[in-house]
Amino acid sequence: MDRLKRWIHRKTFQSLVIKGTVIVLILSLGALFGLIAFGLVHNIALAKMKGDPGSSLELTGGEQASGSSMMEGSPVVNLNAPALEPNLTPWDGVGRVTVLMLGLDYRDWEAQNDYSRSDTMILLTLDPLSSTAGILTIPRDMWVGIPGFKHGKINTAYYLGEANKLPGGGPGLAIKTVEQFLGVPINYYAQIDFGAFVRFIDELGGVKIDVPEAIKIDLLGSGSATKKTLQPGVQVLPGEWALAYARARYTAGGDFDRGRRQQQVIMGIRDRILSLDMLPVLVTRSNALYNELASGIHTNLSLEEAVKLAVLASQVPKENIHQGVISEKQVLFGTSPDNLSILIPIVDKIHLLRDEVFGSSGALGPLTPGSSQERMIAEGARISVQNASHSAGLAERTAEYLRSLGVNVVEVKEAGELSTRTSLIDHTGKPFALNYLVELMSAAGPNVYASDESAGGVDIEMILGDDWAASNSLP
Amino acid sequence: MKQIRLSVSSLNTPAGRRKLLPLLAWILLALILIGGITAIGGLGGYRAAQIEYQKNAVSLGEKTLTEQYALAVQDLKEERYDFARQRFEFILAQDPAFPGASEGLASAVEILYATATPTPVPPSPTPSSTPDLRPVEDLFNQVKTHFMQGEWDQIIEVIIALRKADVNYHVTEVDGMLYRTLRNRGIAKIIERGDLEGGIYDLTLAEGFGPLDVNALTYRDLARYYGMGSGFWEVYPEQAVYYFGLVASAMPSLRDGSGWTAAARYREAIVQFGDQLAREGDWCRAQEQYELALSYSPSPELQATAESAAYECMPPTETAEPETATATLTLSPTLLPSEAITPSPTAAATTITPASPTVEPTATTQPESSPTATVEASPTQSPSDTPSPTVEPGFTDTPPVQVTDTPAPTETPALATEVLSSSTPEDISTPGTP
Numbered sequence: 074m075d076r077l078k079r080w081i082h083r084k085t086f087q088s089l090v091i092k093g094t095v096i097v098l099i100l101s102l103g104a105l106f107g108l109i110a111f112g113l114v115h116n117i118a119l120a121k122m123k124g125d126p127g128s129s130l131e132l133t134g135g136e137q138a139s140g141s142s143m144m145e146g147s148p149v150v151n152l153n154a155p156a157l158e159p160n161l162t163p164w165d166g167v168g169r170v171t172v173l174m175l176g177l178d179y180r181d182w183e184a185q186n187d188y189s190r191s192d193t194m195i196l197l198t199l200d201p202l203s204s205t206a207g208i209l210t211i212p213r214d215m216w217v218g219i220p221g222f223k224h225g226k227i228n229t230a231y232y233l234g235e236a237n238k239l240p241g242g243g244p245g246l247a248i249k250t251v252e253q254f255l256g257v258p259i260n261y262y263a264q265i266d267f268g269a270f271v272r273f274i275d276e277l278g279g280v281k282i283d284v285p286e287a288i289k290i291d292l293l294g295s296g297s298a299t300k301k302t303l304q305p306g307v308q309v310l311p312g313e314w315a316l317a318y319a320r321a322r323y324t325a326g327g328d329f330d331r332g333r334r335q336q337q338v339i340m341g342i343r344d345r346i347l348s349l350d351m352l353p354v355l356v357t358r359s360n361a362l363y364n365e366l367a368s369g370i371h372t373n374l375s376l377e378e379a380v381k382l383a384v385l386a387s388q389v390p391k392e393n394i395h396q397g398v399i400s401e402k403q404v405l406f407g408t409s410p411d412n413l414s415i416l417i418p419i420v421d422k423i424h425l426l427r428d429e430v431f432g433s434s435g436a437l438g439p440l441t442p443g444s445s446q447e448r449m450i451a452e453g454a455r456i457s458v459q460n461a462s463h464s465a466g467l468a469e470r471t472a473e474y475l476r477s478l479g480v481n482v483v484e485v486k487e488a489g490e491l492s493t494r495t496s497l498i499d500h501t502g503k504p505f506a507l508n509y510l511v512e513l514m515s516a517a518g519p520n521v522y523a524s525d526e527s528a529g530g531v532d533i534e535m536i537l538g539d540d541w542a543a544s545n546s547l548p
Numbered sequence: 549m550k551q552i553r554l555s556v557s558s559l560n561t562p563a564g565r566r567k568l569l570p571l572l573a574w575i576l577l578a579l580i581l582i583g584g585i586t587a588i589g590g591l592g593g594y595r596a597a598q599i600e601y602q603k604n605a606v607s608l609g610e611k612t613l614t615e616q617y618a619l620a621v622q623d624l625k626e627e628r629y630d631f632a633r634q635r636f637e638f639i640l641a642q643d644p645a646f647p648g649a650s651e652g653l654a655s656a657v658e659i660l661y662a663t664a665t666p667t668p669v670p671p672s673p674t675p676s677s678t679p680d681l682r683p684v685e686d687l688f689n690q691v692k693t694h695f696m697q698g699e700w701d702q703i704i705e706v707i708i709a710l711r712k713a714d715v716n717y718h719v720t721e722v723d724g725m726l727y728r729t730l731r732n733r734g735i736a737k738i739i740e741r742g743d744l745e746g747g748i749y750d751l752t753l754a755e756g757f758g759p760l761d762v763n764a765l766t767y768r769d770l771a772r773y774y775g776m777g778s779g780f781w782e783v784y785p786e787q788a789v790y791y792f793g794l795v796a797s798a799m800p801s802l803r804d805g806s807g808w809t810a811a812a813r814y815r816e817a818i819v820q821f822g823d824q825l826a827r828e829g830d831w832c833r834a835q836e837q838y839e840l841a842l843s844y845s846p847s848p849e850l851q852a853t854a855e856s857a858a859y860e861c862m863p864p865t866e867t868a869e870p871e872t873a874t875a876t877l878t879l880s881p882t883l884l885p886s887e888a889i890t891p892s893p894t895a896a897a898t899t900i901t902p903a904s905p906t907v908e909p910t911a912t913t914q915p916e917s918s919p920t921a922t923v924e925a926s927p928t929q930s931p932s933d934t935p936s937p938t939v940e941p942g943f944t945d946t947p948p949v950q951v952t953d954t955p956a957p958t959e960t961p962a963l964a965t966e967v968l969s970s971s972t973p974e975d976i977s978t979p980g981t982p
Contacts, residue, residue, distance in 0.1 A: 104585060118593065409782070505758060
């Protein structure tokens, strides 16, 4: 009996030891897996939080302000700390969107300077409604007012923003300067490093360029091996060569030629993507590509916005892309007080070029269809015709003529006082009627006035002066 | 193995199955335990990452704000008030309770606006890219409401939303409102916000709908002249004097984005021109410029410079002339039509002919070429382009402007001195630019 008890006791003890050992083993294994899971999830989650490709790529204040070279492509850190980033109006998704592309100065990069100047400034604008786009290059030596600083060359704005650690940093001040110079609002910026540019072109399998004349280029790096000559003709340039071609400035046209070459490369990239139908592939690969290039692209565009813009841009026909380079036609050559070569803007000519590139169509342009007369009729402006000339009956004759053209004349009377000049007073904002009447009365060259005061149910008062009496061609 | 084989072989028997149950229970328990601990580890890792990230973010944020605060205080000390303002605004946007930031902003703004006399820029509405899904009719009514209240920025935002929702909705009426809005915003940008180029651009967009009125054209011309003068700033002071003289004579308080007024630019350009003449050894004309600048705003330093120039102009060893024209400080920026800068549409030339729109005493007006100028200036206006700020009474839909009569094409532009003499001292003060 005792023997049996001892046997049972021993068996129970053995069983407990085995069970205990198994439990300890299981717990140890669990702890091991738990630790591994902890470490893995911690690292992955932290990395994802820091470099979420869905968020905009920004150098945050602390990192950017440290003064390390922007060209080296330091890893993107995007903690939710307040970034020294430009405070820009985001694109509304339907109106015109404009991006300032910035390329930094190779010499600053090569010299490992703390802060760099912008060597390239290109405005890309796209109007989805009218399906038009524009590219405008601003030469780096343009003499402009830099907000908060003395006048200087436009390429120093980026440097000053960086060096003074302004809110918005280099891109912020560069954008403000360009906005103040051209008057157009800018929604985004993209500063692309050389490495990212080369990598992107290589991803496309090169870019096809028609080189108009032999040109000496200098590949990145030093030594004679980097000096190359591109022969005239159509050729597909790999990334490094395309970059060197876009950077070359030792041709007769200097910086202006360089601006044109840069636009040629941009159009080459567009053509390459469209001709090889690469956009779907790029969009599919966008996340990976974005991550890969992230360190070399500094922008406030999110990946989603960038893809959306790329798709929209691909839908703009080539003939609707207006290209412009601010060149010798729009500037005077001069010397700054510190003896640097500068370009003095000829404001009116720059306005003309800007308006060619940006146009006045789109969401902020007239959308009423039809000819000038059809628009006027559609507007239905109520016109009061008043005679202020010495010619009796002029108002009646003019009103009759206008009615025959479809103008909605609601009142005909004598004006309160005589006038030699014909005037149009717009009370409610009727541009198409004004436009039509001004064209119609071009011989008299009427003055147009705007008034917010009510004119008793009348939209436009037409006050006929002696000039109309003398120059009209009424039947 | 034998046992396992036995167990496997005994699976068909109820006894064998009973024996296997504990084993299966153990395996299940092991899996649950290991899985549970692993999941807890994973969750813990995620939470730890979150905490670390937030800690880093807060730390970096604090570091950035503290750094910006220190820089802002430094800017205040060194009279870079505009930078200080930007930095304080940035800090307050991130942390409205940041100690000392509100006070700093207040003092920066106070000094900045006291010296630069800019109209404080109204806060722009927070842009929102969130699509507005309200019915189109609502949007249209909103446009009307904003229109009546003169909220131009908001109107444009709502119109874009409206056109996004339905591009053809009341298209002609919307075009009309957009025309007026762009026109009014353009003028507001020019005369209230110091955004001269932005104003010009808005007016150009408005012109895409229909002709601009006389007031809008006048303001646009003034902004254009300001821009032209700005292009010559510190480079060709003579040209800068001419253009800023045109603007200052019509609207001395017109300012640019940096807070400078046209009057201040005009005065400073005169000084720069005087400096240029002094460098060329033309002391007498330099003195005239200095005296002219002093007549707008006294300055001990400039007074000393003027006296020095006067000494060089008429050294004691020479017989002094009894009187110079500078004695009469009723100076005017005389511009003879023939001297006006002639347009050169091709502008490919690399030489500027110094047009001589010099600010000269009327008694001694003699257009002279500046020897340093080697390029043909091609600002594209003729005398007839002189701004003609004729604001008709009764059409005061825009804020009042200090204007003069429209000069006839052959007339001398209105005298800056005449207008400026009645302007407040703030009109010609300059901001503390770094």
